[in-house]
Amino acid sequence: MAKAFDYLMEKSEPWYVEQVRHSYSHGVAHTQKEVKQNENDPRTWMNPLEVALPHAPDIRFIASTEWEAHRAVIFLQGERYSTE
Numbered sequence: 001m002a003k004a005f006d007y008l009m010e011k012s013e014p015w016y017v018e019q020v021r022h023s024y025s026h027g028v029a030h031t032q033k034e035v036k037q038n039e040n041d042p043r044t045w046m047n048p049l050e051v052a053l054p055h056a057p058d059i060r061f062i063a064s065t066e067w068e069a070h071r072a073v074i075f076l077q078g079e080r081y082s083t084e
Helices: 002-011 014-023 030-037
Strands: 060-067 070-076
Touching: 002 014
Parallel strands: none
Antiparallel strands: 060 070
């Protein structure tokens, strides 16, 4: 993955490289202190390896890999969906 990202940054236009580097984080938080600090850094919000997921005890995640080139995740609320 790192090599692919480096390749993309090498081949992309400078404006795009600058946008990616200043808008997204690609790290990993190893301690709860780091996770807490990342709550204040918008670059980390899209990376679940750096921030805590929101507290949502009623949410269900259902993954589907039926299509070769597509993966889908469905977010459901309440008891509308049954896996039976």
